[in-house]
Amino acid sequence: MPSKPPANLNDWWCNATDEYAFLGFSYEVEACQSKSKLHKDFADIRKTFNSRYVRLYGACDKDGFYDDIVDAAWDNGLGVHALIWFGFDGGNIWEKRRDSLFASLHSNPKAKFVTRVVQFGSEPLFDDVLPHAQLASQVKAAKANLSSLNIPVTVSELAYGYQERGGAQDVLDAIDSINIHMLPFFSRQASTSNKAWPLVMADLQWFIDHGHDKKMYMDENGWPSVTSDGVKPNSPDAVADIPNEHGYFNLLDAHCTDLKNHTQGGVGWFAHIYSDDQEPGYGIYSDSGKLKFPFKPRTSC
Incomplete structure (x- = not known):
């Protein structure tokens, strides 16, 4: 990174059409990690795994926390997929989180140089936290709010989340990129992760058919190594263990060229x-x- 933020974003980001294969990690922030912990983890994410980005998951409502995220990302050469977290308990706390994030994005001089996208999520359609027309309106309002910063806006969601809302085409039309939850373990056809490619492609194909050639990212993307109260399969043949968690990422690596050949x-x-x-x-x-x-994981092919 330069010693101070540049005057503008001209030629700052790589073109999104150069982004494919492994990009980074989802990183949960419910623990409100300290500045030193963020710096340590982000350094590992960047240097050990050649990540480009950190995609935030969950929420920390501590004042100034996103500024700590920005500093850790800046110091380690990472971009951030920021997140407006709705949670699972209803209510309107997400509005406060939205406003706090936007305030930080506008006030922190480094923020627009590390914030690659703002996501509404996680799975707001699947969880029915807002009617899809209202969610589309929120996306449009966020795009207007952040237009001076050139920060795009999206929704982090399952294909099924769109499908169960009649396709929610208004949301797909509003978002700047398609940020996909790819969790084939929960498919009714799931078995072992090495057989999951048709399940991955089925969801990708739905977005290809309805997404108007927008850039696609699989952000909440993986296969669990254990089951729990919140992680239960919908197929009796689905296997959750460490070899299958590993095998899923190996599967994506094996299909690097297939992923590269999609739109954008x-x-x-x-x-x-x-x-x-x-x-x-x-x-x-x-x-x-x-x-x-x-x-x-492969970062190119």
Whole structure:
């Protein structure tokens, strides 16, 4: 990074059409990590795994926390997929989170140089937190609010979340990129992760058919190593263990060229999630901080 933010964003970001294959990690912030912890983890994300981005998950409502995210990302050469978190309990706290994020984006001189996109999520359509027409209106209002910063806006969602709302074409039309939850473990046809490619392609094809050639990212994307109350399969044949978690990412690596050949320069993907202490079963790291399996995903092909 330069010693101080440039005067403008001209030629700052790589073109999105150059983004495909592994891009980075989802990173849960419910713990309101300290500045030192953020810096340590973001350095690992960037240097160990050659990540471009961190995609935030969950919410920390501590004043100034997003500024800490910005500083850690700036210092480690990472972009951020920011998130307006609705949560699972209803209510309108998301509005306060939206306003707090937007205030930070406008006031922090580094924020627009690390914030690649703002996401509404996670799974607001599937969770029915807003009618899709209202969600589309929120996206449009956010785009207007952030237009001077040139920060795009999207929704982080399952294909099924759109489908169960009649396609929610108004949301698909409003968003700048398509940010997809790809969780084939929950398919009724799921078995082992090495057989998941047709399930991945079925969801991708739905977005291809309805997304007007917009750039696609698989952001909440993975296969669990354990089941829990919130992680239960819909297929009796679905297997949750570490070899299958590893195998899913190997599957994406094996199909790197297939992902690259999609519209707008291909499909980029995130690993969900950085550590099991953030969301049990999905982490690349275990609770004890050890890698659960060798993880050196392809960043190009």
